[in-house]
Amino acid sequence: MPSYYPLYVNLRGRRCIVIGGGSVSERKVRGLLDSGADMVTVIAPAASPGLAELAAKGSIQLLSREYQEEDLTGAFLVFAATDRREINEAVSRAGTRLGLLVNVADNADEGGFITPSVIRRGELLLSITTGGASPSLTALIRQELAEHYGHDYGQRVELLRLLRQKVLSNEFHHKNKQELLRKAAQEISALKLDNENVRDHEFIDQWMIRLTTGGSNNGV
Ligand SMILES: C[C@@]1(CC(=O)O)C2=NC(=C\c3[nH]c(c(CCC(=O)O)c3CC(=O)O)Cc3[nH]c(c(CC(=O)O)c3CCC(=O)O)/C=C3\N/C(=C\2)[C@@H](CCC(=O)O)[C@]3(C)CC(=O)O)/[C@H]1CCC(=O)O
Numbered sequence: 310m311p312s313y314y315p316l317y318v319n320l321r322g323r324r325c326i327v328i329g330g331g332s333v334s335e336r337k338v339r340g341l342l343d344s345g346a347d348m349v350t351v352i353a354p355a356a357s358p359g360l361a362e363l364a365a366k367g368s369i370q371l372l373s374r375e376y377q378e379e380d381l382t383g384a385f386l387v388f389a390a391t392d393r394r395e396i397n398e399a400v401s402r403a404g405t406r407l408g409l410l411v412n413v414a415d416n417a418d419e420g421g422f423i424t425p426s427v428i429r430r431g432e433l434l435l436s437i438t439t440g441g442a443s444p445s446l447t448a449l450i451r452q453e454l455a456e457h458y459g460h461d462y463g464q465r466v467e468l469l470r471l472l473r474q475k476v477l478s479n480e481f482h483h484k485n486k487q488e489l490l491r492k493a494a495q496e497i498s499a500l501k502l503d504n505e506n507v508r509d510h511e512f513i514d515q516w517m518i519r520l521t522t523g524g525s526n527n528g529v
Pocket residue numbers: 336337340412413414415416417418422423424425426427437438439440441442443444445446447448451
């Protein structure tokens with residue numbers, strides 16, 4: 310079994326080619342779009358209604374024909390997601406020869422990367438994999454984590470980003486900035502939040518005062 314190196318990739322401006330247009334392809338395409346990919350091409354003689362709709366909206370380019378090797382030219386990521394073993398294998402071989410990362414939907418070990426299950430809460434991005442051992446267990450764990458890390462985590466992270474910018478700014482002087490930031494993360498992860506709080510700069514200023522004076526945050 311291979312072992313995997315996790316990383317988060319910025320796909321803006323990078324061509325992602327998906328060969329095959331069924332339900333697996335559609336899931337991968339939606340994952341790409343959710344990640345900010347803006348150059349997604351799907352190649353398949355028949356595409357799912359969802360993919361056709363994304364193409365009609367201009368979110369993806371859809372080429373309604375069979376795969377040819379030249380399709381991989383200029384790709385950054387490649388997904389082999391047809392229902393034909395020999396096509397997926399050919400895509401994987403051609404892509405690997407070109408030095409591209411290929412995901413193979415029906416034979417994980419043949420490809421260069423696998424796709425994890427994902428939870429997005431603003432900038433918080435959790436990903437889970439079992440390395441292909443059990444995609445069903447992966448989906449189950451995602452469900453459990455999604456309940457634990459609710460949608461308010463997006464706000465927590467946004468607030469912590471703003472606080473961190475302030476704490477790290479040149480105007481702010483404190484002997485232990487890292488300790489302050491750890492304390493803020495601990496306290497904000499335990500706090501009840503609503504949208505208003507995050508936009509309110511007074512709220513952040515109050516936090517700054519409380520953090521620097523070591524006061525309790527219960528009243529914020
Ligand atoms: C996480 C998720 C992300 C995504 O696809 O976006 C994902 N599979 C998901 C669901 C899912 N996939 C399958 C089932 C049916 C039940 C079952 O078979 O268990 C379910 C469950 C369901 O649908 O609920 C069938 C299946 N999957 C793969 C094979 C081929 C093989 O084993 O080689 C077959 C058999 C095909 C056949 O029957 O022939 C292969 C892969 N699937 C992966 C990812 C990669 C490893 C992930 C890991 O192990 O952690 C890997 C290795 C390669 C890759 O695709 O990158 C997404 C969950 C989304 C979510 O809910 O969050």
